[in-house]
Amino acid sequence: MLRRNFKHVLRNPVAVFNGLLFPVIIMLMFVYVLGDAFSVGADYVDYATPGMVLLAVCYGLSSTAVAVNSDMTKGIINRFKVMDVSRGAVLTGHVITSMLGNVIAIAGIFGTAFALGFRPSASFADWLGVIGLVLLLSFTISWFTIALGLAAKTPESAGMAGVPLVMLPFFSSAIVPAEKMGPGVRQFAEYQPFTPIIETLRGLLAGSVPTGSAIAAVCWCAGIGLTGYLWASSTFNRRA
Template structure:
């Protein structure tokens, strides 16, 4: 077998390990999905009528109004929030492996070093996509009606995978440098808050000037706008290019950071 074959085989082993952990501890998955689900129901049923009445432009072009319009508007932001909470989960699991010494044990074994982190990343992306499927299903039950074509659904899946990879590599690095599980659970919090300070819940035009500038230039806004366009048919403009660029950049930064942090671990 070649070095690449060994790396792929070891990565699949580590992926199975993480999938088994997910199956044995379903409460973690439930918590990661539960928070975005609560926000979806809260914003739609408590604030949706008022916020939906203030929407105009592309969202209302679908014919929806009021709470129905707000469901169409807010769901892409909730999807990104779901991906961010799933990424927080991988930071916790990586920190658990670090503090319990299992990663130090893996480093003494004849396995590909890359496989240890790759198994965490791929497992987390799968968990995140399952969470997105649940959110989409609940969204459709409460009135979300996507207009995406088959090609747009493929584009949505590709973008969701890119977002998952970007956030997961970043939080893997955060989990490795945390030092404790408690710290690892807190460090990714800005990723969970950013959708609220973008176009996830209200249009950026409604924000005060300083906050609007931040919302328009932070990474989650073009990502949310691209998802919204793919799912509901609203104009995407240059958001698609910006979303892919942010995802690729964050993935590369997170991967390099995690790789350096892993290589700096002391040999035992």
């Protein structure tokens, strides 16, 4: 399943661009082109990198949702049912493919950030925390995206289902601090799930662990991941 999914991704230039290259372009645009326009109390590349990591995770979601929905609507599941293929391997293969794609995209983000002057103060333990949180976030978002793809009726609607997740980081503290936003948007940014995840990554990379944000980030990831897994499993069992 993993090899099959990777072949499908590599044969889809739009998926490769959105998942691997576009996050780097967004990084260059905000940091290199627009960075001097933002006042965040630190070098903007240091502030923006955690948010760009989350954007890198989100920008590959639409292709995952479309791939899952295509499996359900184009008849391949019927072929798998008469073969020696575990039912769980179909969804797990998509999850692992999505996570590996996210790891490659995040590596590109960090490489670009270091080239632009990013110099974190994180210790070895802090870096382990960053890696753990990024993998947890990728695992969580992958399951939720697969659930959205399975719930959609067509591949086209599955691609649109991931758009809110792609847009959500822009209404968080990824680009600018929440306190600099207007009324209404500021409160939404403060209490939506991506903000504590970004603030935890930002704290870890700066060498300090924000306990409150870390607890909220893990709780949000656990809740979203469990919801996505249960939703995806029930929908797959019903449709397959």
